[in-house]
Amino acid sequence: MSTLLPNVFIVEDEQQIREHMLLYFEDFDEFRVDAAESGELALEMLAGEPAEVCIVDIRLPGMDGESFIRAAAAAGNCRRFIVHTGSVDLPVSEHLRSVGISERDVFFKPCGMDLILARVRELLTELAADDQSV
Structure with a gap:
């Protein structure tokens, strides 16, 4: 069993939002956090250290984000996903559902970071429980 903190990874092309999210999440000692500005770069980075x-x-x-999610899930580079989008309305497609994303995992910009943090914590707790049962 690894003693490293869980890894949370942000994929966001808007520099200001990406940096804001990184700074926010870095304040918590519950996990490590990293980010990339594109799906392609994120896949490269996650190949070395999955999230x-x-x-x-x-x-x-x-x-696009949905293609990244499908590729990262297929490669085993990320176990759970949260969508953070500026789209006015995003229906959760069958592809997104197939990797475990539900409406609870979709946050529309602008969104309070505390809401996303709460969902990250829930997902990490679920993953830890799953790991304990194996």
């Missing part, structure tokens, strides 16, 4: 939870913007340049 327990990825917070993903849907509208990304190049590979």
Whole structure:
């Protein structure tokens, strides 16, 4: 069993939002946090160090967020996903549902970081319980 803290990874192309999220999450000693500005870069980074939870913007340049989520899930690079999007309405597609995303995992910008943090904590608790039962 690893003694490292769980890894939370942010995929966000807007620099100001990405930096704000990083600074916010770095204040907590419950997990490690890293980020990338594109799905392609995130996949490269996660290949070396997978994440327990990825917070993903849907509208990304190049590979969109849904494509990133499908690729990261298929590669085993992230166990759970949270969507953080500026889209006015985002229906949870069958592809997103197939990797465990529900309406509870979708947050619309602007959104209080405390709400996303609460969901990250819930997901990490669920993952820890799953790991204990194995």
